[in-house]
Amino acid sequence: MSILNELQKASLSPTAGLTGPDKHPMDDFLRMDRMPHIWCSTCGIGVSVNCFAKALEKCGFPLDDVVVVSGIGCTGRVAGYVKVDSFHTTHGRAIPFATGLKLANPKLKVIVFSGDGDIIAIGGNHFINAARRNIDITVICINNFNYAMTGGQVAATTPEGAILSTSPFGNFEFPFNLPFLAESVGAVYVARWTSLHVYNQTNAMVEAMKKPGFSFIEIVAPCPTIFERQQKMGDGLDRLRWYCENSEIRADAKTKEADIRLHDKMIVGKFVDKERPTYLEAMNTHYQERLGPKYKVYEG
Amino acid sequence: MPVRQREKPFGLPRPETPHGEIVILEERCKGCGFCIEYCPHGVLVNAKKYNAKGYHPPEIVKAELCVNCGFCRMICPEFAIYTYEPRTGEKP
């Protein structure tokens, strides 16, 4: 009986009974029956979902072919709020799930939306192998420098010196330089933007989704409830002001110099945009060479 | 010599600055302040009133200065504000 109640409650509009306009142009893209979302005030994840919605509109893909896969964590909840076929899988394993989806049906446009801990720590092995194979997926990694959902533990991307719940005296470990890592394992498109750079983010997402091959976008986002609060950096708005002053867009940016330190300037921009045959292209070409006319090209 | 006489061809009308109408969905706002901070013309300020969740939504103070750039729409994490061009209906 309570399931019926829940369904009935859900069918009411979240803004019913309120005065003023109650529809936003992006509402068709969102699961409005699950709004408002769980992300904190001034969190950067909502901004990225907004840019993603705009990027999909610009790309013009039929939304029936778009699939969003995410892992576990704050960013992992993105899959639950976008109105496309979406999958909320286990921690760190969004990329192999996306690999299976894409290889079984190459017509799908598969986007992995997940956090830094999910993609590069527990999911690190899958990240580097999918990039190596150049599977045609787009990975959008929202980097807030900690494991936010579980209360703010140190992550593989946490800058040196940051204070978090499992590094209460400051982080002494060395963090990953995500663009450097992505480039070295063979990603064909690597970019880093912050939550402030909304136009750049949107254009990067358009370029990444249209590009065949493994594309990686790192989005540096504020985590006001945990990361910024522990480092006493204010809230998300203060952090965006910090990004404004301290992020440097370089035209010929090299990933090797793209380390992030707690109080230094940060390099953003598009680092890599190259061509490489995707996994399926390489497979089909190779089998056609070796097996001749007996081989029927794999299309799904 | 006035600059206009050197233009070829003469007498074309100057391009018009676009203008946008702003729609704020106040009940969705979580008071982050991004739109207020980053509007290039300072059209918005923090309202004195609260919405049902206890946040201060933005308030339009300089409506005539909005140029429909769409930055507020893009940077809002809550999908709570957007602009549109009143004659063409374009939403950036």
Next chain:
Amino acid sequence: MKADPRGVLTGSHFIDGDFACCEGALAAGCRFIAGYPITPSTEVVERFARRAPMVDGALFIQMEDELAASIAIQGAVWAGKKAMTVTSGPGFSLMMEHIGLAAMTETPCVFVDVQRGGPSTGLPTLPGQADMMQARWGSHGDYEIIALSPNSPQETFDLTIEAFNLSEQYRVPVMFMMDECVGHMMERVIIPAADKIEVTPRRFTKLPPGEYLPFKPAEDLVPEMFKAGDGYRLHVTGLTHDFRGYPAMNPEVQEQLVHRLVNKIRLNAPKIWRYEETGVEDADVVIVTYGITSRVAVEAIDIARKKGIKVGLLRLVVVWPFPEPRIFELASRGKALVVAEMNYGQVFYEVDRSARGKAPVVLAGHGGGTVHNIEDIVKKIEEAHQCRS
């Protein structure tokens, strides 16, 4: 529905159990295998890597570890294909989280475990049967799965098709529990013509988007399925979810969901049970066994009968869900039970529990690495016979 002839290698073959498993998968319509090499199961994927380019729509990918393999197949299932992964003991332990995910999201897929000596790295090239409880209870939380156990390459071929059919019928991950002996023994396998093989198609919904609820069950407690790309725009999550697939964090939804996941198999169990009985009606002692051990047990039964003890054989084909009522019936009729398995007691505990004290239950087990000594089984038969009288 009949099998797709493009995947069926009709004819009489002399192949081992691993190859037969691969052929069975292809005959059942499996077109995606993500694997990772591990002895003694590697031959299944080696065969599939060779066959896949020649079968329309089939793709093989060797993933970077078993964790990736076990979830890549679930991605392929949600894109519309039938998928399988293959592993042995150590890899099976790694896959446990994703077996739980498949049970929770009700993803139909097949996990093949070619058991070897354990625990840990154990005996890679020698048989064992010590993963049977892990197949049932390995992942965290409450869920039910189906597990099958073949005892010959021919049966491996037939049961692999059955495994796919059961997984589609009940939208559940199916564990295919072979052992190294059956996997590596070469025997004659007859693959019939494609139109003689019955294959259960995926139960896709016919409802249009908007009306279809992905986790609303039909009468047999199994919901209809959809696939990504068909325009349904639905959400699938490993979190506790309601009929729409949306996460719902409250005890009522948890109760309703877990109740259904568990009862989906428990209430349909009478249709799923499968076992073979030989000489059980007049027997005083019944050997309950499965897999390669059943072939040794047949020999032991002959010797025991010559000694004058009336022994029967109950060979489990479907090990989970366990046929408790049949064991209880045999025990109530005063038959002593001997459980012969290549471990220190796994299915033995199920048999013991099902007998409910009505009859003595004796374990004929050992640590694995080789099939049973026939004399050991005969000794246990005699012991059970004495207990009985």
